[in-house]
Every structure is written in structure tokens, then in C-alpha cells.
Amino acid sequence: MKAITSAAALAVAIQLSGCASIVSDSSYSVSLQSSPERANYVVTNQRSGKRIAAGVTPAMISLPAKNGFFSGAKYQVTFEHEGFNSSTVPLNASMDGWYWGNIVFGGLLGILIVDPATGAMWKLDDQVLVGLEEAPLVEPPLAPVAPVTPATETPASEEENAAAPAGDQVSTNTMTAPAVAH
Numbered sequence: 671m672k673a674i675t676s677a678a679a680l681a682v683a684i685q686l687s688g689c690a691s692i693v694s695d696s697s698y699s700v701s702l703q704s705s706p707e708r709a710n711y712v713v714t715n716q717r718s719g720k721r722i723a724a725g726v727t728p729a730m731i732s733l734p735a736k737n738g739f740f741s742g743a744k745y746q747v748t749f750e751h752e753g754f755n756s757s758t759v760p761l762n763a764s765m766d767g768w769y770w771g772n773i774v775f776g777g778l779l780g781i782l783i784v785d786p787a788t789g790a791m792w793k794l795d796d797q798v799l800v801g802l803e804e805a806p807l808v809e810p811p812l813a814p815v816a817p818v819t820p821a822t823e824t825p826a827s828e829e830e831n832a833a834a835p836a837g838d839q840v841s842t843n844t845m846t847a848p849a850v851a852h
């Protein structure tokens with residue numbers, strides 16, 4: 671009788687728990703690494719737009735794998751480093767294989783309630799590694815230079831000569847006195 675009671679209690683405990691909840695986690699440690707190191711990172715929840723974490727690589731952060739009931743987390747991780755192009759990488763939760771163990775061990779309660787509620791039906795990758803590309807060196811453009819044209823003299827028109835003041839005009843008529851012989 672004692673063996674039957676123990677077996678029944680074990681069966682009830684298994685039926686009341688989810689398989690993935692027993693074997694898996696609902697939050698995961700994720701290693702963030704970049705090449706070059708010492709890049710700034712920002713982790714954002716894609717659904718809410720909320721900033722979850724920020725820091726400098728290399729780093730280890732803990733992220734929940736669920737975003738709600740039957741909803742896996744979706745993050746984006748943006749890396750920035752001076753002299754390099756920024757890079758944004760998705761980090762999305764995927765179905766944990768242990769969730770399907772509920773068919774054998776956890777039953778409907780594990781499939782429909784326990785694992786979805788705890789988030790144990792989801793898993794996250796344990797590492798995000800990104801290689802940043804060097805940004806091309808862009809030199810500022812030079813200031814535009816006006817083209818230099820040689821100055822050319824143009825003959826003055828009659829109107830310009832007529833408008834000039836009298837003192838500026840030179841007379842071409844000159845009288846010379848006849849030479850006197852002695």
C-alpha cells in the first residue's frame with residue numbers, strides 16, 4: 671500500500687509540473703562579446719521598445735526567455751565602437767525541446783499552463799558574438815574655390831570718356847610757337 675501511495679503521489683507531482691519547468695530555466699545567462707572588445711552595447715526588448723541592459727563588452731547578462739504567456743522574448747542587441755560601423759543583432763527565444771517532454775511527463779497541465787506561465791518553454795542562445803567593421807575614413811570636403819580669370823583691359827567707350835571729369839581728360843591738341851630766327 672505504501673508503494674502505491676508513493677507512486678500515486680509521484681504521478682500527481684509529475685502531472686502538476688511542466689517538464690521544461692523541471693529541466694530548463696526561464697532566464698538565461700547570455701555572453702555578449704565583440705571584436706574589437708570594449709564596444710558599447712544596448713539590449714532592447716523589440717516588442718515594448720524598453721531598454722533592458724547596457725554596458726561594455728565583454729559582458730554576461732541575464733535575460734528572461736519569455737515575453738508573456740505563450741510568447742517568447744525578442745531582443746535586439748546594438749553594438750557601437752568608435753571608428754567602427756555599429757551593428758544590431760537579433761536575440762530571439764526559441765522553443766525549448768524539453769517542452770515537448772510534457773507529452774510524456776507533464777501532461778496537458780504542463781503543456782498549457784505551467785511551462786507557458788513560467789517561460790520555461792522558451793530558451794535563449796547563451797552567446798552573442800559580433801565582429802564590427804571598420805568605418806571608412808571620410809575626409810571633409812574642401813571649400814569650393816572661385817575660378818580665377820585673368821583681368822583684361824577693354825577700351826573705354828565714348829560715353830565713359832564723356833562722363834569723366836574734365837581734369838582727367840588729356841588734350842591731344844598742342845600748339846607750338848614758331849621758332850624765331852635771330
